[in-house]
Amino acid sequence: MRASAGGGGRLLRGGREVARALLVWVLTAGALMLLDEWLTGFRMPEWWQPTVCALLFGVLSAVVWPLVLRVALPVAVFTLGIGSFLLLGAGVLAISFAVPGVVITDFGTAVVVAVAVAALGSVVSGLVGLDxxxxxxxxxxxxxxxxxxxxxxxxxxxxxxxxxxxxxxxxxxxxxxxxxxxxxxxxxxxxxxxxxxxxxxxxxxxxxxxxxxxxxxxxxxxxxxxxxxxxxxxxxxxxxxxAAEIERRHSDGCGxxxxxxxxxxxxxxxxxxxxxxxxxxxxxxxxxxxxxxxxxxxxxxxxxxxxxxxxxxxxxxxxxxxxxxxxxxxxxxxxxxxxxxxxxxxxxxxxxxxxxxxxxxxxxxxxxxxxxxxxxxxxxxxxxxxxxxxxxxxxxxxxxxxxxxxxxxxxxxxxxxxxxxxxxxxxxxxxxxxxxxWAFTDRFGESIGALVGRLVGEPQPDPRRGSHLDAGRSAERWQIDAVLAEVSSGGGPIARRLRARVERAGAVDRPRPPDGGPADAERVAPGVVVVASGHLATVSFTRHEGRVELETIEREYPELLPSLVDHPGVGFVLVRSAEFGPVVLGRDGLRRLATGVVIGDDPLEPYGPHAADLVRRVDTFPHCADLMINSRYDPVRDEASPFEPHVGSHGGLGGAQSRGFLLHPAxxxxxxxxxxxxxxxxxxxxxxxxxxxxxxxxxxxxxxxxxxxxxxxxxxxxxxxxxxxxxxxxxx
Missing domain, CATH: 3.40.720 (Alkaline Phosphatase, subunit A)
Incomplete structure (x- = not known):
């Protein structure tokens, strides 16, 4: 059908293309005459000059310009396209030198002429329907x-x-x-x-x-x-x-x-x-x-x-x-x-x-x-x-x-x-x-990295590092202090349970092993790396090889887990236990992923019916962090505080971030x-x-x-x- 109807259509479109070229040529010549009248510093005293310059500009745009752009492409890209008109202006200036009697007094005038003629070409394309x-x-x-x-x-x-x-x-x-x-x-x-x-x-x-x-x-x-x-x-x-390494790990050539x-x-x-x-x-x-x-x-x-x-x-x-x-x-x-x-x-x-x-x-x-x-x-x-x-x-x-x-x-x-x-x-x-x-740092006065660093005993000279707070936030400092004071009290049932485990172990003051060697990642404390990724943050303890278990974390950093699960910006924490396997900790309950046992309120319940399977899958990954922290999601207000300075964000579980769409042919x-x-x-x-x-x-x-x-x-x-x-x- 398309092929049989193509002959007449090709003739029509070919005729329109020729008509467009002639129309652009004529109108460009007319535009150059108007610019000669209106634009200071641009003169074309002879009647034939606009016609010749219009033809040369067409050649510049269709032939010379694409060749120049192969070399000068970065200029066009990194100046949001403005650089391309600077280059075209140079071409117009060269045309003025090539045509006897044409005068363009400065480079700025040449750029104005280039922009005007390019705009005219775009308008003509629209007029003849050739967009x-x-x-x-x-x-x-x-x-x-x-x-x-x-x-x-x-x-x-x-x-x-x-x-x-x-x-x-x-x-x-x-x-x-x-x-x-x-x-x-x-x-x-x-x-x-x-x-x-x-x-x-x-x-x-x-x-x-x-x-x-x-x-x-x-x-x-x-x-x-x-x-x-x-x-x-x-x-x-x-x-x-x-990105290349990620693809190398996952591609089999059959993408x-x-x-x-x-x-x-x-x-x-x-x-x-x-x-x-x-x-x-x-x-x-x-x-x-x-x-x-x-x-x-x-x-x-x-x-x-x-x-x-x-x-x-x-x-x-x-x-x-x-x-x-x-x-x-x-x-x-x-x-x-x-x-x-x-x-x-x-x-x-x-x-x-x-x-x-x-x-x-x-x-x-x-x-x-x-x-x-x-x-x-x-x-x-x-x-x-x-x-x-x-x-x-x-x-x-x-x-x-x-x-x-x-x-x-x-x-x-x-x-x-x-x-x-x-x-x-x-x-x-x-x-x-x-x-x-509201971004975690803005809402609570310290980044997730600074929070973890403080809880493992490392002084934080700038707890708002990486935040985007404005000057008006200083008037609300008393609210931040109140939040931090509440966090440190650890009033939630899971926090109390974690503290009791540490006290029973009697190992709060046990000496910590030395830190590892030189690092490619920034430490928030010796041997502690925190990485934020939207509504997800990871904590890794570099003094230990492999996955660090809950019992070890309790022994070396007794205040960390209780304070994290009690923090109003933290929804749940995934950690591996030597006794129970992967465990998800929340403020008011925990879930053992290996057995499905829930004590208190299920911390994954606000995150949908697939949350347990998705979290369990990540626990099996070779590079799963020692602690995986998901931001707290409020289903009533449909909001959560990302660990990065964003308004809309994603990266974890909770709300619309987990729901993509698919529009497909019926x-x-x-x-x-x-x-x-x-x-x-x-x-x-x-x-x-x-x-x-x-x-x-x-x-x-x-x-x-x-x-x-x-x-x-x-x-x-x-x-x-x-x-x-x-x-x-x-x-x-």
Whole structure:
């Protein structure tokens, strides 16, 4: 159908392209005449000069500029696109030297001319209906005919997995209902898509979720950051080297994107043949490639986008608007005394524009290129909402504004799928949600690291280290002091029980062993490492190898556990006992995970029916910390205090952070309940199989490596979470 209708359409589109080129040429010449009249320092005295300069500017934009950008790309990227117009201004200045009689008195005038002409080109494209989407349609039809892939029905539909980072199930439902995501609402209203939720792992953060979704495994990923005692190293999913190491541990070469796939703006590659803006691939870009696969350069997506000056202009305008929106939102929050809030000044407004505007637009451009190439499966991550949610709040007005921008891009991609070289399905999903709350340091006057350091007997000269308190907080110091005094009293039943155990042991003053050697991780006290990761914090005692048991902690740090479980910001603590195995301690009760015995109130009850299985699974991980601390969740107010300076946050259990969403085509088999990112991988893989995509086949060495890894997992006794394998239930 598409091929048969393509002849007349190609002639029409070709004619429109020629018409556009002529119209741009004529209007650019007219614009240069107007600039000659209005702009001081720009003179074109002869009648023929505007026509020639317009032609040369077209050549500059279409031919010379893309070549220059290959060298000068960092200038465009790190200046939010402004640098590209400085370079174009230099090109306009060169044109003035090349055309006799044309005068541009200074560089600033040349930049103004470059911006004006680029803006005109963008406006003309809109007037003749050749925006990015229509340009995509035209190129797709041409490429499809050349490759022989248009309309033959031999290929299974491609799939676009579009991840909206940090968007929880509850928030997306309200956004669809209230008109903040009209594109998603339209898909649901038309019946083409269905919306469902999925439950994350205990580590409700991008590292664990994306690794599980793309590679089918996320065991031993404790948080976004965690300490590995055997290496004396803090792993961080935001580090390219650590991300590459995480992927090395979990990839078997058969990731979700292994067969003709592309990963855009992702933490991990999913074994894709084509990657750009993907963190785990960055250390390998200068090498020969990964497992025989090609890797697009780190700037590939940016180059494809900024090669068009009109794109650069639109990005500059959008970035400046977003910087202004951020500054305005921060001022409004501060003036209104909104709580919770964090400081949002410094470099953050520019960094925010980088994720909400530049990265978003570049990712969409890369996806369009992938569709033009007819790639089978594409995964892309839109980061902007998560970033703004951390600093502004989960559903505050500027966070919802960012969400509306992402929704517009999803709608644009959905329209583009209609005329791609192959048919495409769109699946929209999130890696986790966010739970809002007043940051732990701001609320209680000291960070979780300072609290642990103080409880193990180490003086803390700056207990608010790392906090984002403003000057107004000093008036509330008496409330902080009252909280600290209450914490130190240890009035809860579990705290009293722990203190009684220590007293019976008679070992409160027993000498402690010496500290270990030099460290890669910061100690809050000699031999004590604390790492915060959203609503999760880990404590490791480096004087001991392996997992340190509850009895040893009681002996060496008798005040630590009682005070932690009694702290109003701590929900529960996981610790391993020599007598009872893994134990979850809360203020008013405990739960022995090995037997299911609960004494007092179940500390996991506020965290949902899957909490025990998820926590038990983490206890089996080789790098599970000696203490795993989850923030306290208040189900009445639906809030919790993160251990990092965030408003909306995630990383642990409690509230919306554990509930991601999945919007999928209605024609795909609906999944049963999904618990954990590995179960979600089985769903996504099952859908690809259902659509006719071939199964990836790893190299022999990778098969053996995968086999050994699976045996190790089973030997450690990692419990199987709810969810059926796709072999038994297609699509699940």
């Amino acid at each position: 990015e989407d229509e340009l995509f349609f035209r190129r797709a039809a041409r490429r499809g005919v050349r490759s022989g892939t248009t309309g033959d029905g031999s290929m299974p539909p491609g799939v676009l997995f579009l991840q909206v980072d940090g968007l929880g199930f509850d928030t997306v439902r309200r956004a669809v209902r209230d008109g903040d995501m009209p594109s998603l609402a339209r898909m649901l209203d038309e019946g083409s898509h269905r919306l469902t939720g999925w439950h994350t792992d205990w580590s409700s953060q991008t590292g664990a979720s994306v690794c599980g979704m793309l590679h089918g495994r996320n065991d031993d990923i404790i948080g976004f950051r965690w300490y590995e005692k055997d290496r004396d190293h803090v792993m961080a999913c935001s580090s390219p080297e650590d 979700l994107l292994a067969v003709d796939g592309a990963a855009r703006a992702s933490l991990f590659t999913g074994d894709a043949a084509h990657t750009s803006l993907t963190l785990s691939a960055l250390p390998l870009i200068s090498g020969a490639g990964r497992r025989g696969r090609g890797i697009d350069g780190v700037g590939a997506g940016y180059y494809a986008y900024f090669a068009n000056p009109a794109n650069a202009l639109r990005t500059v305008a959008g970035a400046l608007v977003d910087v202004g929106r951020e500054i305005s939102a921060a001022v409004r929050q501060r003036r209104a005394g909104v709580r919770p809030r964090v400081k949002r000044g410094g470099f953050y407004p520019l960094a925010r524009a980088g994720t909400t505007v530049i990265a978003r637009d570049v990712v969409v451009s890369a996806i369009i290129e992938d569709m033009l190439a007819g790639r089978a499966v594409v995964y892309a991550d839109f980061l902007g909402y998560d970033e703004v949610g951390h600093h502004s709040g989960v559903e505050r007005f500027d966070a919802l504004a960012v969400l509306r921008g992402i929704d517009r891009q999803i709608g644009r991609l959905h329209r583009a799928t209609q005329l791609a070289p192959r048919r495409y399905h769109i699946v929209v999903l999130s890696d986790h949600g966010q739970t809002q709350g 024609e795909l088999p609906p999944p049963r309940e999904i618990v954990g990112a590995e179960a979600l991988h089985r769903v996504l893989r099952g859908w690809l199989t259902h659509l006719g995509h071939p199964e990836p086949r790893p190299a022999d060495g990778q098969v053996q490596e995968r086999h050994v890894a699976v045996l190790q997992v089973h030997e450690r006794g990692v419990p199987e979470l709810p969810g059926a394998p796709c072999e038994d239930h297609p699509g699940e």
